[in-house]
Amino acid sequence: MSAERQVAFDAEKEKVMPENRGLHYEENLLWEKEHSEHPGVDLPDAVGLPLRTGLAARGEIGLPQLSEPQVVRHFVRMSTWNYSIDHGFFPLGSCTMKHNPRLNEKVARFAGFAQVHPLQPESSVQGALRVQYELQNWLAELTGLPGVCLTPSAGAHGELAGMMTIARAHALNGQDKRKIVLAPDSSHGTNPATAVMCGYSVRNIPTKETGRLTLEAFKAALYETDPEGADVAGMMVTNPNTCGLFEREIVEIADLLHKAGGYFYCDGANFNALVGKVRPADFGVDVMHINLHKTFSTPHGGGGPGSGPICCSEELAKYMPVPTVVQNEQGYALEWSEDRPESLGALKAYQGQFGMHVRALAYMMSHGADGLRQVSEDAVLNANYILSQLAGDYHVPFAGPCMHECLLTDKKQKDAGVSTLDIAKALIEHGYHPMTVYFPLVLPGTMLIEPTETESKDSLDRFIETMKGIAREATDGESEALHAYPLSTPRRRLDEVKAARQPVLKWAD
Amino acid sequence: MADYKYTKDHECVFVDGQDVWVGISSYAREALGDLVYVELPEVGKSVSQGDDIAVIESVKTAAEVYAPVAGEVIAVNEAMPDDLDLIAKPVEQGGWIVKLKVADSGALDALMNSAAYEAYLKEVD
The missing domain is CATH 3.90.1150.10 (Aspartate Aminotransferase, domain 1)
Structure with a gap:
């Protein structure tokens, strides 16, 4: 770095980075650090060796020359700027920032889980498949919804998978004229976004008066443009809702929706209020996603990938994405589209965030x-x-x-x-x-x-x-x-x- | 006193013969806080009453602006995206977002006048 450049940087630093406070460090970019003459790895100059990539020598790209401790300190200092559930109370509503038990982490690091590859023969990963099978069963039991697909890799991905499942069911049953999805005005923004991604238009149900859905407001939305509600594909509802309230009229609402031929998608973001108390299938849910990274304590918010499995009713299970894990005489196996011809297909390569599946099952089994x-x-x-x-x-x-x-x-x-x-x-x-x-x-x-x-x-x-x-x-x-x-x-x-x-x-x- | 009309969703409308200038009420402006983005529709677009005609984003939230009546978008406030403080001006003096040619001017009668809107605000607050 030239002297003028260095001075410019220092001046800039004075302006935006006034001081370290206590043990709270300011930290510049690696590129702004004074270039050390002691890089972490000491390689001989490549003089006289033929250049194999590209025909002409390229210019200096200016990678910083830093030693390992400099790099380690850089990233560790920056990590202290973070705030996480491991630092303190994190009351971020709707996000369920709960503790991530270290037992989950320990189990996820077992070699048999951490070092398997999705392309290994099924016979060599029976334990891993069993974990997914058991997790499917736990989720089916807790929701009352028997069809489980673990693939979706985030809550919104689960929403998309769930709504695509509904769209697939309507398409294969000659119901594609249904173009409207109902959603309360307190819904997560991803709900209407998902409905639109699936080709639907969204009709809002007002909830401002009481914070809850009312049968009256629901009926008005259901029958607004068709006296039978025959243009409604489904409804997306979070229960408890985003005001933290249980939807008291949800059973009657779901009944009317089903009579009109629509499906009930439940956003599972708030399932952590209901686990072991209420099975969503019992209040009329046809399909829902589960945020393993909320309800079942797997890390999220920069700490790890999300995971948003979906659970479907018997009726919808055949349309949900593949793969799903089944048990047969040989043990555990994956079912793909050839086994499930009415499925909407695979959403992504392989089986989803397996490491999160291990952690979630560890959480379930350790709590019982x-x-x-x-x-x-x-x-x-x-x-x-x-x-x-x-x-x-x-x-x-x-x-x-x-x-x-x-x-x-x-x-x-x-x-x-x-x-x-x-x-x-x-x-x-x-x-x-x-x-x-x-x-x-x-x-x-x-x-x-x-x-x-x-x-x-x-x-x-x-x-x-x-x-x-x-x-x-x-x-x-x-x-x-x-x-x-x-x-x-x-x-x-x-x-x-x-x-x-x-x-x-x-x-x- | 300019002739303003209001919707329950807090659009503010200035009626100018067959054309209306559509903006948002000062109540809506206050509720939104500082704006950071306005998305305008295309000129020539036909809209039904209640259709989204623009999106306003503030530091707090994003909100749709709905067509107060059916009509055709005949102009959009091109200056608005670059100068979001314009939203604070009266609708006909720079605070407008969209100008509509009204399909049926009778539809305007269904909107609230200033007094009715004031009463409505008291009710919702």
């Missing part, structure tokens, strides 16, 4: 059926504890009890000029990852808090105290401070508007 039920109960209890403790300080739009997450809004703080964004930034100042903000969209300024079963009462009490303190600051005329948070972080409050309007996507010109 009674333990999984208690997990759901504890998650619901924790959310209700937070709701009851904060109900005096924050506006509760829909009266509790709630399920596994609770919904608050900034209505009480608004008059003091304090918004949900300020509250979220204040939580960062106090060392917490904020809750989900401005979602669901049914109301302004929403805050969705999901503690999961992971947190102890002490940890919930500390969070509640922090939230109460922020509410006090807002009403005690300290709103100026609340507009300034966070102060103790390496970066202060970011200009989110400018970042969105004029993003700088290049490191340098």
Whole structure:
């Protein structure tokens, strides 16, 4: 690097990276580090050797010359900027940031699981296939839906697989004139997006009044353009919904939908409130996806790939994607399209995120059926504890009890000029990852808090105290401070508007 | 006082003979917060009442703008994507997003006037 360039970098550093704080390190890009004369690997110069790739020698590409400790420190320092469930409470509503038990990790690292290849002969991977078979059975038992495909590799991928299964069923049964999918206005954004990807148009069901679906609003949507609902392909509903409420009229709603010839897709994002308590098939679900990375404790959010198996009713199982694992006289085997001619086919190569399947099954088996039920109960209890403790300080739009997450809004703080964004930034100042903000969209300024079963009462009490303190600051005329948070972080409050309007996507010109 | 009409989804409409200028109400502007993006429709597009005609994205959320009445898109506010603060101006003075040629001007009677919209806001809040 030239001297002028170095000076320019230093000046830039002064501007954007003021200082290290305590043991909180600033870190430049590898390219910005002073080039060491001591690269980690000492190779002889390739003088006189014929160049085999390309005919002309290419120019200097400027890879940094760094030693191994420099590189290790670079990545470890950056990793300290991260916030994860392993750092502390992570109440991100709807995302189910629960602890990832280390037992799962240990089991997933067994050589027989970690070092198998999807192209190995089935006879040599019987143990791995058995894991998938057992997982299918656990999921079928817990949902009441017997057809399980483990392939989808994320929640939204599972949604796509589920809705494609519904579309396939309609197509093979001469029902392709059905073009409408119903979804409540509190649904996850991926629901309408998935329906549109499958060629449907979305009709919203309003839920703003009570936070729940009502039979009345559902009927109005179902029969809006056809008195029999014969143009409706299905419905996508999350239960409990994104306001953290159980849909009380769901059985009657599902009955009407089925009578009209539509299928009920359940977004399984909130299944962690129901495991061992309610089987979704019993409230009318035809197909749903399961977020193994939420409900069944496999890592997510940068920690590992997601996994979104789908579970289907007997009726829909033949249309779902392949492969699926079956047991026969020889042991365990995969069934592909030739065995399942009505299947919509394979969604991706191989069988999905096998490592996540191992972890999820380890979680299920280590808890057992009674333990999984208690997990759901504890998650619901924790959310209700937070709701009851904060109900005096924050506006509760829909009266509790709630399920596994609770919904608050900034209505009480608004008059003091304090918004949900300020509250979220204040939580960062106090060392917490904020809750989900401005979602669901049914109301302004929403805050969705999901503690999961992971947190102890002490940890919930500390969070509640922090939230109460922020509410006090807002009403005690300290709103100026609340507009300034966070102060103790390496970066202060970011200009989110400018970042969105004029993003700088290049490191340098 | 300009003649504004409003929808339940908080579109604000300025009626100018057979044409209407469509923007969003100040209530909607406040609820959305700072805008970061506006997606405009193509000129010439025919829309039914309730069709999506534009998408507004703010730091908080993305929201659709719906056609207040059926008609044809005769102009879009090309300046808006580059100057999102225009949304704060009155609809007919730069705050408009889309201009529609109304198919049936009788349909405009179904929209709320300012007083009715004020009352509606009290009800929903």
